[in-house]
Amino acid sequence: MRELLSAMALRLRRSGIFWACCFAGLLIAACASLGNGFSDVHAQEMFNDPLRPLNVDLLEMTPFLGFLAAVAVPLFLGAEYGDGTIRNKVIAGHRREHIYLANLFVGTLAGWALLLCALVGGCAAAPLAAEWALSLSDTLLTFLGLALSTAVYVSLFTLVSMLLPRRAAAPVVSLLLALGLLFAGSYLFNLLAEPETVQFAVITADRFTIPAEPQPNPDYIPPGLTRRLMEFAVRVLPSGQAIRINQEIVPTAFEFAASAVLYVLTAVIGAALFQNKDIN
Amino acid sequence: METNHLTKRYGRTAAVHDLTMAVPRGAVYGLVGRNGAGKTTLFRLLCGLQRPSDGGFSICGVPHSDRSISRARRRMGAVVEMPSIYLDFSARDNLRMQYRVLGLPEDGSIGELLRLVGLSETGEKRARNFSLGMRQRLGIAVALAGGPDLLLLDEPTNGLDPEGIIEMRELILKLNREKGITLLISSHILDELAKVSTHYGFLEHGSLVREMSAETLRAASSKRLAVTVSDTAALARALDSLGVRYEITGKNGADIFGEIGLSRLAEAAKREGAEIFSAENRSETLEGYFMDLLGGGGNA
Numbered sequence: 188m189r190e191l192l193s194a195m196a197l198r199l200r201r202s203g204i205f206w207a208c209c210f211a212g213l214l215i216a217a218c219a220s221l222g223n224g225f226s227d228v229h230a231q232e233m234f235n236d237p238l239r240p241l242n243v244d245l246l247e248m249t250p251f252l253g254f255l256a257a258v259a260v261p262l263f264l265g266a267e268y269g270d271g272t273i274r275n276k277v278i279a280g281h282r283r284e285h286i287y288l289a290n291l292f293v294g295t296l297a298g299w300a301l302l303l304c305a306l307v308g309g310c311a312a313a314p315l316a317a318e319w320a321l322s323l324s325d326t327l328l329t330f331l332g333l334a335l336s337t338a339v340y341v342s343l344f345t346l347v348s349m350l351l352p353r354r355a356a357a358p359v360v361s362l363l364l365a366l367g368l369l370f371a372g373s374y375l376f377n378l379l380a381e382p383e384t385v386q387f388a389v390i391t392a393d394r395f396t397i398p399a400e401p402q403p404n405p406d407y408i409p410p411g412l413t414r415r416l417m418e419f420a421v422r423v424l425p426s427g428q429a430i431r432i433n434q435e436i437v438p439t440a441f442e443f444a445a446s447a448v449l450y451v452l453t454a455v456i457g458a459a460l461f462q463n464k465d466i467n
Numbered sequence: 468m469e470t471n472h473l474t475k476r477y478g479r480t481a482a483v484h485d486l487t488m489a490v491p492r493g494a495v496y497g498l499v500g501r502n503g504a505g506k507t508t509l510f511r512l513l514c515g516l517q518r519p520s521d522g523g524f525s526i527c528g529v530p531h532s533d534r535s536i537s538r539a540r541r542r543m544g545a546v547v548e549m550p551s552i553y554l555d556f557s558a559r560d561n562l563r564m565q566y567r568v569l570g571l572p573e574d575g576s577i578g579e580l581l582r583l584v585g586l587s588e589t590g591e592k593r594a595r596n597f598s599l600g601m602r603q604r605l606g607i608a609v610a611l612a613g614g615p616d617l618l619l620l621d622e623p624t625n626g627l628d629p630e631g632i633i634e635m636r637e638l639i640l641k642l643n644r645e646k647g648i649t650l651l652i653s654s655h656i657l658d659e660l661a662k663v664s665t666h667y668g669f670l671e672h673g674s675l676v677r678e679m680s681a682e683t684l685r686a687a688s689s690k691r692l693a694v695t696v697s698d699t700a701a702l703a704r705a706l707d708s709l710g711v712r713y714e715i716t717g718k719n720g721a722d723i724f725g726e727i728g729l730s731r732l733a734e735a736a737k738r739e740g741a742e743i744f745s746a747e748n749r750s751e752t753l754e755g756y757f758m759d760l761l762g763g764g765g766n767a
Contacts, residue, residue, distance in 0.1 A: 194567035203555060271551035272564075275609060278514045278545050279568050280537035466516040467548075 191281055191289035199263070199293055208259035209304045215251075216308030220244045224315030240320035242329075242435075245309035249333060249429045250369060253340045255301050257365040260294050260344035261357035269354040274466060284458040291345045291454055298341035299334055306330075325437045332438030335446035336425035340365070342450045343425075346457035350464065365426075372426030375417050376434075381406045423449065468513065468543075468617055468651065472522035475508050475673075482508040484673035485522065490617075490651050490666070495643050497660040498653040499757055500670030506653040508673070510547045510621045513651075515540060526617065541569070545619035550606020554595040558586045558605050561594060565612040584608040584638065600631030607638065618642065620652045624659055632659060639663050661753040669757065684753065692723040694732075694746045701741035709735055719744075 199205055223244045230236040267273040267290070276286050321329065343364060348357040384401040408414045421427035423445040428438060468490040475483040483505040490496040500506050511517045513524060515536070523531050529539035552561045562577045581587040584604040589597070594605060603623060610618060623639070624632045640663055642648045654660045660667075667684060669676045696702045699715050706713045709731070712724040723732070733743050 190568055190570035194564050197564060197567060198553070201556065201560070266553070266555075270553055271547075271549055272553055274514065274516055274545075274547060274551045275565055276568055277516055278540060278543065278610075279565075279613070280540035281568070282537060463518065465511075465518075467511070 188281075188285045188289060191276060191285055192292060194276075195289050195293035196296075199297055202263055202266075204262045204266070205259060205297055205300075208255060208262075208301055212255050212301045212304040213308040215255075216248050216305040217311035218308075219248045220309040220312035221315070223247055224312030228315050238315070238317040240318060241310070241313055241316040242319050242321045242326070244312040244316050245306060246329070246433050246435075248305055248309065249433045250373070250426065252302060252305060252333070252337055252429060253365040253368060253426060254362065255305070256298050256337060256340040257344055257361040258358060259297060259301060260341055261348040261361045263297065264290055264294065264345065264348040265354040265357050268466075277466065283462050283464075287345075287349055287458040287461045288454065290349065291342060291457070294341045294345050295338050298337045302333060302337045306333075321435075321437075328437050328439075329432055332428060332432055332442055332446075335443055335450070336428040336432075339425040339446050339449045339453070342453040342457070346453050346460075349457055349461050368424055368426040372421060372424050372428075372430050375421045375424075376427060376430045378406065378408055379414070379417055379421060381408065383407050425449070468524070468526050468649070470509075470513075470522070470524040473509070473512060473519055473524055474521035475505075475512055475517060476520040481520075481673050483512065483519075486670075486673065486675050487522075488668050488675050488678055490649060492616075492649055493643075493647060494666045495639065495650045495652065495664050496666045496668060497664030497753075498651060498668050498670060499657060499660065499753070500653070504670040505673035506670055507548055507621055509670075510545065510619050510651075510653070513619060514543075514545050514547060516547070541613060542615055543617040543619065544607075544610030544613070544615035545621075546603070546606040546610050546623065547619070547621045550602045550609070552594050552602060552605050552609060555593055557591050557593055558589045558597075558601075558608070561605060561609055562612055565609045569613045571613060580608045580611055583611070583641075585634065598631075599626045600628065600634065603627065603631070603635065604638070611642075615648065617649045617651070620650060622653055622655065624654055624656050632656070636663055657753045657757060667753070691749050692727065692732075692746055693749050694721055694723060695719050695744045696721065696736065697742040697744070698740065701739040702736050702743075705732075705735035705739040705741065708739075722749075 223239070227236070227238050227244075231238055273286065277283065319326070344361045347361050347364065351357045351360060381404055383404060384407075385404045386401050408417060421431065422442055425446065428442050428446070431442075432438065470486050470488050473483055473486040474481060486505070486509065498506050498509070508517070512519055513526070515531075519531065525531065526536065526539045527542055529536050553564060556564065558581055559577060562580060563573055566573050566577065578587065581589075584607055586601060586604055586608065589601070594602060597605065603625075607618075607620070607623070620639070624635050627635060636659060639650060639652065643650055643663075652660065652663070661681075665681050666679070667681065668678045693716070694702070696719055699719060699721055702721055703713070703715065706721075706723065709727065711727055714722045714724075716722055729746060732746075736743055
């Protein structure tokens with residue numbers, strides 16, 4: 188196992204795909220952050236709005252971290268199948284679960300490096316934003332939550348990449364999975380954010396508007412099993428966690444535990460399926 | 468290395484079926500068979516890339532179902548179908564990677580391996596820019612990292628130019644004779660295989676049709692004299708009277724097996740009223756033996 192980790196770490200250091208993805212993460216985060224920063228400055232000039240704190244700009248791109256991992260992990264691991272080098276490890280007598288886990292651990296390191304690049308890129312808006320508004324403990328909890336949800340993404344995409352040997356298929360399936368997770372996370376989060384009542388305005392024929400009484404919101408999910416399940420899903424899914432962080436909700440022990448369980452579960456399932464997989 | 472009733476099925480199709488064979492220590496074992504005969508599947512099974520559906524095999528005396536088969540595999544190297552190398556790495560970095568995979572220190576032996584396969588001058592050139600022959604040789608160097616006792620080479624001369632084929636042949640002989648490595652090789656180029664093999668296995672539809680040593684093949688492949696005559700019936704009578712084994716190959720052609728003097732043959736034929744127009748000595752090749760054994764059609 189140590190030998191495999193050492194070999195994969197060397198490969199990661201030399202991987203053009205990995206460094207390209209790091210650069211892309213840095214650039215995208217910097218552009219998104221700067222775009223928000225300039226728009227804040229403009230809003231301040233026009234409407235005297237207060238500048239948003241830096242942490243808001245920095246965490247703006249967190250829901251999209253899954254996409255970076257969905258590109259980087261399958262391309263990095265796919266080369267093992269494409270070049271046939273995964274065979275060298277099996278022939279050298281390494282156990283398959285060790286090969287799987289070594290790929291997962293090095294992939295997780297790569298995912299955290301991508302996260303770091305995205306966070307550094309997000310700092311580009313520092314001169315255009317207000318001061319950091321999170322306490323030190325909340326900041327640390329937020330970064331830990333991000334690191335764990337990134338690890339879950341990596342574990343999911345490792346599973347896809349190790350079980351789909353076709354080099355072209357794994358990135359496509361991983362991207363679709365990232366898209367599906369983001370859609371599910373944001374859909375559930377938005378539904379849960381629906382207020383219980385809504386205030387309608389009535390526009391009469393002579394253009395007078397009369398505030399109406401608050402009405403029950405048909406999209407509101409009332410407290411009960413459905414709402415609890417939806418809340419559970421949002422807090423467990425890596426995309427849901429990333430959206431919550433994006434909305435300045437500091438993750439708690441529940442999110443950390445959920446990510447850890449998902450990471451281990453996908454790793455165990457992936458390693459077990461890889462055991463019996465035919466390699467060409 | 469031995470297989471014992473080894474079988475691999477994909478759905479209902481058996482790619483390898485009830486295969487029992489043995490590669491003696493120190494041998495160069497040539498595996499001969501058409502496309503789809505099960506050669507590559509056999510290599511994949513031996514390398515642990517796929518699991519047998521039935522039967523088994525042992526490497527260095529360790530059965531495949533034994534947990535210590537992983538350790539036994541460390542004594543083996545393989546190039547299956549295409550060389551397993553990182554295309555964006557140089558030759559040296561590819562070997563460095565394999566040394567790490569094997570947990571070996573990166574010492575001077577990397578340079579030695581590169582010299583052995585003739586790639587010591589490639590510098591930082593990436594494997595992506597290598598010729599097919601260079602990639603093949605790098606694949607073998609990677610397989611040789613760790614000093615294996617058994618080397619499996621699947622079609623090592625595929626796509627090589629004549630010079631590359633000769634270099635590959637010399638490398639195989641050097642590995643066998645100087646390093647004492649046992650080799651299991653499959654190749655479409657039967658004449659090349661015949662130049663290096665000490666043993667042969669003939670595969671057809673996933674089963675071993677025949678297994679023999681090169682000496683046995685040589686003995687079985689007796690020399691023959693191909694003649695054209697005016698009357699094959701008269702020649703047959705003459706050969707019967709001489710007690711010589713023969714085979715009529717056409718209206719005016721016949722193959723005569725065994726040693727017989729040309730003047731004696733001409734005299735006997737003349738007595739029966741046949742005239743010999745031409746005679747040519749031919750010796751049976753591995754290709755000829757393969758065609759006789761498995762019939763024409765398909766590719767070897």
